[in-house]
Amino acid sequence: MDTKRLILFIALSFGILFFWQKWMEERYPQIKAPAATASATSGTTTTPKAAPGQAPQDAGRLQRGQRITVKTDLFNAEIDTNGADLRRVELLKHGKLDDAKKPFTLLQDEGEHIYVAQTGLIGEGLPTHKSIFTSAQTAYQLADGQKEVSVRLEAAGPDGVKIAKVYTFKRDSYLIDVKYELVNGSAKPLNTSAYYRLLRDGKTPEGGGGYMGATTFTGPAVYTDKKKFQKVEFSKLDKGEADYEQAAKDGWVAMLQHYFASAWIVSPTGLPAVSGTNGVRYELKKLPDGLYSAGVIVDLPTIAANAKYESSMPLFVGPEETRVLNTVSTGFDLIKDYGIFTIFSKPIFAVLDFIHKMVGNWGWSIILLTMLIKAMFFPLAAASYRSMAKMRKLAPRMEQLKAKHGDDKMKFQQAVMEMYKTEKVNPLGGCLPMLVQIPVFIALYWALLASVELRQAPWIFWITDLSVKDPYYVLPVLMTISMYIQTSLSPPPPDPMQAKMMKIMPLMFSVFFFFFPAGLVLYWVVNNVISIAQQWYITRQIENADDDKTVKLTKA
Template identity: 30%
Template sequence: MQDNNNRNTIIFVIAAVVILIGYQFLVLDPATKKRNAELAQQRAAAASAQANAPKGVAAPGLPGGSAATAVVSRGQAAAASPRAPIATEALAGSVSLRGARIDDLYLKNYRTTVEKTSPPVELLRPEGAQNAYFAEFGWTGSNLPGLPTADTVWQVVEGSTLAPGKPLVLRTSNGQGLTFTRKIEVDDKFMFTVTDTVANTGATSVTLAPYASVQRQGIPNDRRNQIVHEGAIGWLGGELRQVKYAKWLKEGGPTVSSTGGWTGITDKYWLTALIPDQKEAIQGQYRVTKSGSTDIYEANFVGRPHIIPAGKQVVQTTRLFAGAKVVPLLKDYQAKLAVERLDLAVDWGNFWFITRPMFMLLEFFFHLVGNFGIAILLLTVTVKLLFFPLANKSYESLTKMKKVQPQVEALRTKFKDDPAKQQQELMALYQKEKINPLTGCLPMLVQIPVFYGLYKVLTVTIEMRHAPFFGWIQDLSAKDPLSIWNLFGLLPYNPATVPVIGSVLNSDLLHLGPLALLYGLTMFLSTAMNPPQPDPVQQKIFQFMPLMFMFIMAPFAVGLLIYWSWSNILTILQQYVIMRRFKVDNPIDQIIAKLTGKPKEVG
């Protein structure tokens, strides 16, 4: 029975490793090369277009949006329209007076990299630039000439710079009795409030429906996450709507009737979401259209038609969230604005019942100690304490199995020609010593959901982005920046810059940093404390597993390596105490004896 369990475990481990390695070389590496090639082509096309482009930006109207005829620099695209600045503690940018769009936005408190001189993260960019990304608002109606379009230049009637407590009021007219006034407000975080008023000074009533749209023209090539949702997102019709970019392009997106809710486009850490009046009946739509070679991704909604009698006016309020997906902030907006499930903009995954509580616990520890790395260590201890009784029983079983290993080997030798009798005698021995061979795998099974949960949390929550630990670790969500191939920075060269060799050494499977080595060492010690396998081949495979998993785990987020290495250390300590209590030989005592030259003492 034990042999079958060991054999199945080996088969499972080998199959998992083969799949991971195959996925790396057959899927991820080719996909990365393809993305890099596409990026190079786009840059070349953009440079060519910029060199031949006129100073202005032509933007003919398209249904639900528009696309520039030429790609120009971001600065040229912004300069093509008169603008009103945006200045808050969290945001910098401007509102385009042409189209009255929110299309120029930087997140001041988030940088592109961990370098102090790194520029702030760009969220929105004007139309005409490569990968334009913006939000627009307006009215639609039948047989009504002169409605504001993307080319309409609005006049500023109040305010000059959009800031908290300092709204910007814009106005335009269709020249036939309709006056459009747009009041744009912003708080000290990431929420804009757009209040549109239509006054009918004509002789007859008109019917207009409000709309709002978030539009992204092409996808930046750094969208490469495998486990994090990026693309269309929203809570419409009482359901979470998610469509990844590839599926969105291939199949389009749904059209959903909803009362309230929200809709938009999400990246790994950033969100641009439209929030209508939560009592308003809307029609939400996700669609992709073509403009030349550019795929235009759009999330929009259209509100119910409003009849505006002569001499009357109608007011429509829409909010725009444009910023970082900070969980407490999303929850705060969700509560204050009564917006349903806004915090689901963070991709908690199918195992949300693990990832969300784990994040809350990490947040608690972080606010307690002020360091997410230490918070991960405290989380690991908490998990160990939570499952201590189960794990302790399992390690006791493993220790007892190691203690009776000489008797097991004797039985295997004695009954090597009679497998049935051998198995019978082994079971009798285990029963006599009160050993359950199946309990030995429980600690690993217990850690699998925790491993996944922490991996997901480290990947999706912006709180982990650029979160430092100590020393060289400045981003717990990224892989270890140091590498063994230049002695962790002691040698004056970057392995990635060495021709041919650099591309090999810099690949994920060969990225070995200090924490990956620590993980491999701790896994080796933990594995060595388990009973040896009966078959010599199996013994070699299990001895090789720590090395194999060290390479597999090396490119993972450094926070995950901290968790796993610290978990291994706690496991080793727990196993060591149990083995000393049962007076069983263990590798730590062997290492101490070799280093000190003193004989081993057990018990």
């Protein structure tokens, strides 16, 4: 009976993962960027005019100007004088998928992937993301002991209006302050709006597919106090079916992918939403040449003649680390995608993170978390193991009943149930602990899938990245052995064919685990080892208690 429950448990686990994958594929279909239009390939571009109050439209390739390099403790960044765009960002604390020694590139405008941050002003003659800016230097670096470094780029406007865009990079922060300084040198009031957007193609980044086909979300997202967290698939932008709150004075707009994100923050944590404005509008749209835009437009107050005005908007570019996300803005932690298992995954990761703060190693943290979970559910496990121990003792009597009733399965089942009733054995007593472990198992799967903290995190020896499969398959083999031992401790099925199947079942199901992340397999190995120890201990207790009863009856 126990082996049947084991099969049911594993089948349910993988069944849930399989149907989750199919559901994700239907809900979040992967978008392939269409081929460039003829105008782009021929070297000529046409730029559609924007409607009043909207950011300028785009067509063709991004134009390249002079590059301004910035190096901090967290970034290698490049700003292009064409539009003063942030065109490239390498994250120095996170390695590439195929070479952990090289920094991971999040924003880029070269090669097959386009993903940049742009800003501009709306109004006749005012600089947009296509205007040419100038900078006093071509290279900036955050020096030792320096808290921040600023990059100032300037452009001329109409009638004596002067504009400067200032990027401020701060030590140990993935937030970049982007500020506009406007000096109205004209003789009349100036009315304008500033737009801030993230521009990228619809390609899923390398390594963004998850494990066993489970797909993580890639695309734009908006958060406002009224409608909360709103993901918008690229496919909905293609069809013009995007549903999100467009006018709000708070929140943020982001581009999400597996492990990493970028976002314009309208209302940073601890600060009021963008103040002194006439309005804030979010804008998600599809652009020509397979590009998509996620941005926000801020209507600035009227700037009087000879007056100066400053407007800032923080830009987040970095990993989806929980400790970082919680400090950025309200609801920003929601970009860490645990899927529909958030209710389980989020607290599990919180406990795992708490343990990690004490031990400093994610592998040992997973082991300690497993021990904690097993301790919490030990009363249920003990009841299950007692039930299995009693059923194991009843196995010889079950064989006798089977021989007695022959092929009459109805009478055999009735006799077995009567025996269970007489001996006060619940044949379903071992199910509850396994049912409890299903959400824990899947929740941990998604916690590991979503947590960039475990990306390229080593444990010991050959395990240098807990978020990918064991390169030498040692942990899956250990898991197979532990499953076989567990099966041996369980009551054998009365059917010889079933008994043979149960012996090879651990090998059959363990094949799936050969492709799971090492951190998840580590959890399962430790879980099995502790379960074996608990089951052996409780079985010995019951056997010793029965021996004591036998001795007392003999003496009597």
